[in-house]
Amino acid sequence: MAQAQKITPRAQDFSEWYNDVIMQAELADYSPVRGCMVIRPTGYRIWELMQRALDDMIKAEGHQNAYFPLFIPQSFLAKEAEHVEGFAKEVAIVTHTRLKATGKIGAGAVTPDPESALEEPLVVRPTSETIIYAMFAKWIQSYRDLPLLLNQWCNVVRWERRTRLFLRTTEFLWQEGHTAHADEADAEREARLILGMYRKFAEQWLAMPVITGMKTESEKFAGALRTYAIEALMQDRKALQAGTSHNLGQNFAKAFNVQYQTATGGQEYVWNTSWGVTTRLIGALIMTHSDDFGFVCPPRLAPTQVVIVPIWKSDEERGQVLAVGERIRTELHTAGVRVVLDARDTVKPGAKYFEWEARGVPLRLEIGPRDVAAGQAMAARRLGGKGPVSLAELARVVARTLDEVQAAMLAAALERREAASVRGVTKPEFLEFMRTGGGFAYGGFCGDAACEVAIKEATAATIRVLPDDEFRSREAPQTCMWCGKPSLVEAVWAQAY
Amino acid sequence: MAQAQKITPRAQDFSEWYNDVIMQAELADYSPVRGCMVIRPTGYRIWELMQRALDDMIKAEGHQNAYFPLFIPQSFLAKEAEHVEGFAKEVAIVTHTRLKATGKIGAGAVTPDPESALEEPLVVRPTSETIIYAMFAKWIQSYRDLPLLLNQWCNVVRWERRTRLFLRTTEFLWQEGHTAHADEADAEREARLILGMYRKFAEQWLAMPVITGMKTESEKFAGALRTYAIEALMQDRKALQAGTSHNLGQNFAKAFNVQYQTATGGQEYVWNTSWGVTTRLIGALIMTHSDDFGFVCPPRLAPTQVVIVPIWKSDEERGQVLAVGERIRTELHTAGVRVVLDARDTVKPGAKYFEWEARGVPLRLEIGPRDVAAGQAMAARRLGGKGPVSLAELARVVARTLDEVQAAMLAAALERREAASVRGVTKPEFLEFMRTGGGFAYGGFCGDAACEVAIKEATAATIRVLPDDEFRSREAPQTCMWCGKPSLVEAVWAQAY
Secondary structure, three states: OOOOOOOOOOOOOHHHHHHHHHHHOOOEEEOOOOOOEEEOHHHHHHHHHHHHHHHHHHHHOOOEEOEOOOEEEHHHHOOOHHHHHHHHHHOOEEEEOOEEEOOOOHHHOEEEOHHHEEEEEEEEOOOOHHHHHHHHHHHOOEHHHOOEEEEEEEEEEOOOOOOEOOOEOOEEEEEEEEEEEOOHHHHHHHHHHHHHHHHHHHHHOOOOOOEEEEOOHHHOOOOOOEEEEEEEEOOOOOEEEEEEEEEEEOHHHHHOOOEEEOOOOOEEEOEEEEEEEEOHHHHHHHHHHOEOOEOOOOHHHOOOOEEEEEOOOOHHHHHHHHHHHHHHHHHHHHOOOOEEEOOOOOOOHHHHHHHHHHOOOOEEEEEOHHHHHHOEEEEEEOOOOEEEEEHHHHHHHHHHHHHHHHHHHHHHHHHHHHHOEEOOOOHHHHHHHHHOOOOEEEEEEOOOHHHHHHHHHHHOOEEEEEEOHHHOOOOOOOEOOOOOOEOOEEEEEEOEO | OOOOOOOOOOOOOHHHHHHHHHHHOOOEEEOOOOOOEEEOHHHHHHHHHHHHHHHHHHHHOOOEEOEOOOEEEHHHHOOOHHHHHHHHHHOOEEEEOOEEEOOOOHHHOEEEOHHHEEEEEEEEOOOOHHHHHHHHHHHOOEHHHOOEEEEEEEEEEOOOOOOEOOOEOOEEEEEEEEEEEOOHHHHHHHHHHHHHHHHHHHHHOOOOOOEEEEOOHHHOOOOOOEEEEEEEEOOOOOEEEEEEEEEEEOHHHHHOOOEEEOOOOOEEEOEEEEEEEEOHHHHHHHHHHOEOOEOOOOHHHOOOOEEEEEOOOOHHHHHHHHHHHHHHHHHHHHOOOOEEEOOOOOOOHHHHHHHHHHOOOOEEEEEOHHHHHHOEEEEEEOOOOEEEEEHHHHHHHHHHHHHHHHHHHHHHHHHHHHHOEEOOOOHHHHHHHHHOOOOEEEEEEOOOHHHHHHHHHHHOOEEEEEEOHHHOOOOOOOEOOOOOOEOOEEEEEEOEO
16 A cells, blocks of 8 residues: 555645545556556456446346457448547557567567558447447347347547546446337437436446436437436536437448348338446546545445554554454454455554545544443544444444445535536626536527537537436526527536546 | 257367357357457356356455556567567557548548557557556565555457457457566465466366366466466367466566565565466357257356246136246246246247257256146256256255256266376377377376477377376376386376367
8 A cells, every 4th residue: 555645635726636536545547558547456446346236237127248349340430420420530540460570679679560461450449339230230130139238348449639547548448338129219218218227326326416418419429319418517516427328310220231120021220229338437436525635435336335443552452452353344244344454563543544534435443442441433434423333233333324424425416516506597697607617507508509619619618418307497498598599498518527 | 039050960060060059059159350259148148157256266365356458568568578479470559540531432431540650559468467567567666565466357359360259269358367476486376376266166167177287388378487277178179278377487577677675675576477267268168068959058157047938828828837937937036046937929839948958058947737737847957857846846956956967067077078088198099099089198298398399290289288286197107108208297188279
């Protein structure tokens, strides 16, 4: 474990703070490969816990996991016009298959062997619509084969110019769902079902409130008919797109000739959906909850939920508190709690507190000789609050406390979001709002892309979503907050990651 | 589900049989990308079950999962001389990061943009020693940081000339463990621990017996000090390397300058190990157990362990048997059994039997009106044996049966292997054995690589391992079975995949 170091306060530099939190908690590290990160064990464990939870939800709705190739022939990408337009500028392209020695020493010792050039270069998947729907064309014959509901957990690569740990990396991990349906209604139902699932996952596991809705034409996925998204607000009042679900219409079905025979013997193109969440969610988690002491992790995703710190002066005390600590550790572990006993001799209790706080552990149990005598432990919550707990009731109290912390984190994040939201904005209010910190601004929108462009130029804010019913303002706006023309629909603007 | 088709008998063409089994069971499919396969839901589910089991074993020994970049700067590969020698001829190399339109239509519509050429080409990881140990150099400072025990689940790419579904594909999935230790003894202990873990995993989960031992110099991993392997024998009497564990010595530590401060203040290079098993294990599973009716899957790895097939003639009977079928399904599901009720109206029971046999489901429960009246189901094992089971005892009997099947499969595979093994061979016996089917041939070995080469040329057989104590013949061979010089060690030869 690295020596704890000072974390830049959020108020001073949010971006520096974010990196400090990641480094202190050892969630990730920079790699020697431009734009690619290393996900360290603590960060990866969070991803595993996310995967387990979301995978269960995906499977419960009838989807099965499969695995498709990393490489896509470059010509496949070009088959759907908008799709290639969207991804052509950011793909890693494999052109050769052998290295040969140059005779030089050091960095230039090997080079791609020109004789190994591929006839058709391969693209490292930036997303897998094209390769997956090429297979769908082979597998789908009749309406009996529909719906086809698949999901894939994998790595993808998008050659980003500016990268940030977790938020935007050249390679990232994600799940991508891909489905085929007999008609538009069924595809739309699926895209909506997944959006609801993502929302539930964000709220129940990440303790992160999100608003759901549709993207405008300018923000939708390259090749989609409609894109839905969950959007969260970070502590710096910037929005983060945390998951997307696309109704792809028949665009890819037509590009890859995915047809099925209907019950009455006709031939129809299928309707596709695709949807995904990525390791970016770990960035979202960090920026939603963490503080100037470091990482704060909701209990359900915490690699370590409880740390036990024994306190002693003499060897005799050491024996006592360690024995009780080990007994508690075993008891909590048996009860299904992810618990660590920090028995290190070389680090003082105060330094241990500091370290485990920076690592985001939700609950600390301190056990000193007086606690042992009193049959208790001191329970200190990562987010504040400390008091004695009887050892006889420990497992029950710990379980309840973790549940309380999880719920309180969601409530606090929701409160922060609402405090950073403004409804029914006028243009001057909007400009002022975006100039003084920003957040979610709800207002009328005429539907004209020109307004979106002008707003983005003036404030850097974009429409995050056209919010779903549940998130709309009680009074529907009458006019576009920017141009004053009649409002077609309410929109939510924010500056975004 | 595809229409069941005839499977080529093993005796007629083992290779065709293998492909037929995979296609019928829908485990995998060919993709449009040369050498890359698609792992279909049933095949991927087996991989998930393998992952879950092995991951638990890996973590139980103190390893943590992490994730490292897909891309490796080409110069990194060249830092360890043997390593680059071993992999240079089979790596996918990324050289560009943008596609541009050519103005043409169809396959040639896009091409790598020359202006996006990378300064240093990147290799798609064929294995991750180089990128991981570059990070180890950053993370390891002192003896307190050791041992460092990491594991990664990911995809890797090796540009193979001849590919076979699961057995040898350009891209494959695997886990790769990477550890650093303070001294040789600790690294050796780790490499050995993992070898034992792989053996246990193969036996207990795949029901696949393996022999363990060390590889000779000519067969060891590129860059390793010593390579250990588990080797299994397939039904065509060919050996399959099913997992490897390497003591890498200080080779990579020196290439990447991974040093630590000792307790006494000195500087030492660490000792590394690396070890992996791949999706090839699914191929091993198929070739160890399957038969001319299709896939046979050990219960612990079967995506579906039990299929319930209701039998009816009238609508009234249909209602009865489906009601009981659903009740049983729920009961078994609740008991933790992976169970499917095949209630399809459009397929006759006999055809269903045929399909589920080809899919490798270990146990079928048939329920007709007479069974309902008698309060029983007919239980038919995939590998033979059929009889009534009282519904009152069903969950218990099913659990016991699945355990029995699992154990019987290991025993049968072990028997097949031993029947195809010969010990204490002389040269003429060896030549005859390899000419008439082959298998594991145990014999004396002088230790000279020249003998290995000559044997391979004459018979295509290679030394699979220098077997561990437990697998050695009771009487140590005195002379090299090939050249007649004194035997240095016993070896096991086989023709291999």
